[in-house]
Amino acid sequence: MFRKEEQFGKISADVDDVIKRCSKTGQVPEEKIRSTRFRKACVRFSIRQNPNSNANITAVSRPFLILSRYGSTKKKKSTRPRPNTKELIIVSLVNSVWKSDEIKGAINYAHDIETIAKKNRWHNLFESPKWILLNPADEVVDFYRKYIESPSRQLLARSSVTIKNIHDLGCGGGRHLYYFAELGFNVTGSDLSTNGTNYVAAELERRQLSARLVVCPMTELPFEDNEFDATISRAVINHATLQDMKKVIYEVARTTKPGGLFFVTFSSERASDWKKGTEVLKDVTYIPMHGPERGLVHTFLNAANTAALLEPFFLIEELYISEHPPLIVGAPEATDPNEYFGSEYVVIGRRR
Numbered sequence: 308m309f310r311k312e313e314q315f316g317k318i319s320a321d322v323d324d325v326i327k328r329c330s331k332t333g334q335v336p337e338e339k340i341r342s343t344r345f346r347k348a349c350v351r352f353s354i355r356q357n358p359n360s361n362a363n364i365t366a367v368s369r370p371f372l373i374l375s376r377y378g379s380t381k382k383k384k385s386t387r388p389r390p391n392t393k394e395l396i397i398v399s400l401v402n403s404v405w406k407s408d409e410i411k412g413a414i415n416y417a418h419d420i421e422t423i424a425k426k427n428r429w430h431n432l433f434e435s436p437k438w439i440l441l442n443p444a445d446e447v448v449d450f451y452r453k454y455i456e457s458p459s460r461q462l463l464a465r466s467s468v469t470i471k472n473i474h475d476l477g478c479g480g481g482r483h484l485y486y487f488a489e490l491g492f493n494v495t496g497s498d499l500s501t502n503g504t505n506y507v508a509a510e511l512e513r514r515q516l517s518a519r520l521v522v523c524p525m526t527e528l529p530f531e532d533n534e535f536d537a538t539i540s541r542a543v544i545n546h547a548t549l550q551d552m553k554k555v556i557y558e559v560a561r562t563t564k565p566g567g568l569f570f571v572t573f574s575s576e577r578a579s580d581w582k583k584g585t586e587v588l589k590d591v592t593y594i595p596m597h598g599p600e601r602g603l604v605h606t607f608l609n610a611a612n613t614a615a616l617l618e619p620f621f622l623i624e625e626l627y628i629s630e631h632p633p634l635i636v637g638a639p640e641a642t643d644p645n646e647y648f649g650s651e652y653v654v655i656g657r658r659r
C-alpha cells in the first residue's frame with residue numbers, strides 16, 4: 308500500500324500554486340508548465356457554473372481536454388466569449404503511482420470476496436427492475452460514435468484493432484450489453500451480482516439478443532490475455548480501494564488487446580459525496596454510512612491521478628469530466644436529489 312501524499316502529488320486547483328509546487332520538485336520547469344506546447348503533463352479543461360442552479364454547485368462541464376500528445380501544438384484562439392470560465396491546469400505524472408513490480412501484475416491482494424459481495428448494495432437494488440437503467444449512458448454512446456463507428460482520420464491512424472469483442476466490466480443491469488449487442492458486437496458482461504446477471508439473462512432473452520455473462524470480482528477476471536478488443540466500465544471501478552483499482556486496471560490491460568480501447572469512468576473529487584462517510588484513505592477513499600450505496604467503498608480521484616493510474620498501460624486519448632444529477636431517483640434510501648450531484652472523469656485509453 309502506498310501513502311497518498313507520497314505517491315500522489317497533492318494537486319491544487321489553484322494554477323499558480325500548482326506551478327510553484329511542481330517547479331519546486333525540479334521535474335517540471337515553470338516555463339514548460341506555462342507553455343501551451345507542454346502537453347504531456349498538463350491537463351487543462353474548463354468548468355462552467357451551471358446557470359440554472361441556485362446552489363453553489365458546478366453541474367455541467369462537458370469540455371474537452373487534454374493530454375493531446377498527438378494534437379497540434381499550435382494554440383487555437385477561440386472567438387467565443389467564455390464567461391464564468393475558470394481554467395485549471397493540473398500537472399500529471401509528477402510522482403509515479405505504480406511501483407515497477409505492480410506493473411508486472413505482482414500486486415499484494417488478499418481479501419475476502421464474500422464480504423465484498425455481501426456489501427455490494429447494487430445486488431439488492433437489482434431485485435427491483437424499477438431501479439435498473441436500460442438506456443445506454445450518453446458518454447458510452449459518444450464513445451461508440453467517436454471511436455468505433457466513425458473515427459477521425461487521426462484516430463484511425465492510431466488504431467490497429469477492429470473492434471468486435473467488447474467486455475462490459477461491472478455490467479449491472481446490462482444496458483451497455485443490449486446497446487452493443489444490438490449493434491452486432493460480441494459482448495461479454497461481468498459483474499459481482501448474480502441478481503444483476505440473472506436480470507440481464509432474462510432481458511437478453513426477451514430482446515432476443517445474446518451475450519456471455521460471467522459472475523466475478525473485477526479484480527480477478529477469468530478471461531484470457533488479449534481476449535477483448537475493447538473494455539468498457541462505467542461507474543464500477545470507483546467501488547474499489549486504490550490498491551484494488553490498480554489490480555483492476557492491470558486485469559483490464561491484460562485482457563484487452565494492444566491497440567484496443569478502454570472506456571472507463573472514475574468518481575471525481577468534485578462529486579457531492581466526496582469525503583462523506585468513514586474515511587479509509589484521507590481525501591481519496593470513503594465508505595458512506597447512508598444512501599443506496601452505504602457500506603460500499605468509494606474512491607475519488609482528480610484528473611492528474613486518474614491519468615497517472617492509467618498511463619503505464621494506456622495511451623490516454625481523451626479525458627473529460629461529466630457531471631449530472633442523480634441517475635436513480637426514489638430508490639430505497641436514495642440521497643436527496645437537491646443535495647447530490649455526480650461528477651466523473653470519463654477516460655478513453657488505448658492499450659499500449
Ligand SMILES: C[S@@+](CC[C@H](N)C(=O)[O-])C[C@H]1O[C@@H](n2cnc3c(N)ncnc32)[C@H](O)[C@@H]1O
Binds near residue numbers: 423430500523525526
Ligand atoms: C453503479 S453500477 C453500474 C452498472 C453499469 N456499469 C451501468 O453503467 O449501468 C455498479 C456495478 O458495479 C458492480 N460491482 C461493484 N463492486 C464490484 C466488484 N468488486 N466486482 C465486480 N462488480 C462490482 C455492481 O454489482 C454494479 O452492477
